[in-house]
Amino acid sequence: MNVEQAYKDANALLEGHFLLASGNHSNRYLQSAKVLENPKKASLLTDALASMIKDAGIEVDTVCAPALGGVLAGYELARSLNVRSIFVEKKEGGMELRRGFEVAQGEKIIICEDIITTGGSALKAAQAIEALGGEVVAFASLANRGFCKRIGGNDTAKAECALPDNVPLFALDDFTFEMFTPDACPMCKEGSTAIKPGSKG
16 A cells, blocks of 8 residues: 555655654655544554464464554554554653553564654663563554565665664555754754644654
8 A cells, every 4th residue: 555645645655854762854744644534544553564474474463562652553553463462651761551551471463653763762662561561462553664675575674773673664655755854954054943743843
């Protein structure tokens, strides 16, 4: 499926001057919440992602998402895979499982995000799950920002990728945008001010 078009149709592929969580600037930004606000479109995306995971022969018991950004994508992927859905939440320096969720020893778990950038949040989620005895069998996301290598993708992993290279990453497409440090940002030099459209804005 044409994932870029799905983002464009939902007005979720933004163009402008954006401040990223890394502190860098970019002229494009993915806002996955806009894609996922339509349940039918969300189902189409996660059904396609689930097909990739099944075709690879990945056995999974549970999908776990880092809150808040990954919760909708994780829930929909769990529905597509017909497994249960849980999520981890931030704590100082990492993430933890709360709200009565439990993980069994050896339970096979996919960590799902809406977007994988460097994979830092996904890695913290995986560490929380593994500390409880779960087995992280894959990472998954709707979109991959090109720092990490996904199954079937053409990009190579960059030094910034935090995900382990021995666990597969499944994503529907790669989105590689130009990024600039603030002191080298051409939009700043033109007098534009960066905005922060994400959940931390």
